[in-house]
Amino acid sequence: MAAETRTPPSAWIDAGLLALAAGGPGAVRVEALAKALGVTKGSFYGHFSDRGALLEEMLATWERLSTGELIASVEHGGGDARAKIRRAGILTGDRVLSVDLAIRDWSRRDPEVAERLRRVDNQLMDYLRSLMREIFTDDDEVEARCLLAFSLLVGKHFMAADHGGRSRDEVTELAGSLILGGGHGRDG
Numbered sequence: 001m002a003a004e005t006r007t008p009p010s011a012w013i014d015a016g017l018l019a020l021a022a023g024g025p026g027a028v029r030v031e032a033l034a035k036a037l038g039v040t041k042g043s044f045y046g047h048f049s050d051r052g053a054l055l056e057e058m059l060a061t062w063e064r065l066s067t068g069e070l071i072a073s074v075e076h077g078g079g080d081a082r083a084k085i086r087r088a089g090i091l092t093g094d095r096v097l098s099v100d101l102a103i104r105d106w107s108r109r110d111p112e113v114a115e116r117l118r119r120v121d122n123q124l125m126d127y128l129r130s131l132m133r134e135i136f137t138d139d140d141e142v143e144a145r146c147l148l149a150f151s152l153l154v155g156k157h158f159m160a161a162d163h164g165g166r167s168r169d170e171v172t173e174l175a176g177s178l179i180l181g182g183g184h185g186r187d188g
Helices: 009-023 030-037 051-076 081-095 097-107 111-132 139-158 168-180
Strands: none
Touching: 009 030, 009 051, 009 097, 051 081, 051 097, 051 111, 081 097, 081 111, 081 139, 081 168, 097 111, 097 139, 111 139, 139 168
């Protein structure tokens, strides 16, 4: 008889993040996650003391993916600052967007989650500033362009507007080009 394979903590965390993205923090329920994973609730308690411990690990995983791992992936890809900024936007959307949006919503009701979100956003803005400073020399312009870029990344997912026959992706690419071009930068 084969030994029973334990469900690793990462599987619970991943399932929790999927549930969070789909239905908010209330959807992260041990029984529902166990059913989704095809295991008993008892296996949960082999890794986590309670639901709160799982939520904390989920937030820590999201934070790691959204900051250190994202920045490392962007840097690994090389290129100039504009290429890195574009890649960061693409990777953010591909890797953590649905979870990120759920956490932003959750942060409106939970001060601890709001503080973690502030920490993540500050790390991302600091990285974005460092890249923008390679393109533009004026500190006010750098800050404004960073705010516009970050707002575009997050805000476009909350808009339902049509774009005059253009796709959302086409308009986002145009907006990104405007944010990264022109002005009185070093090479703009």
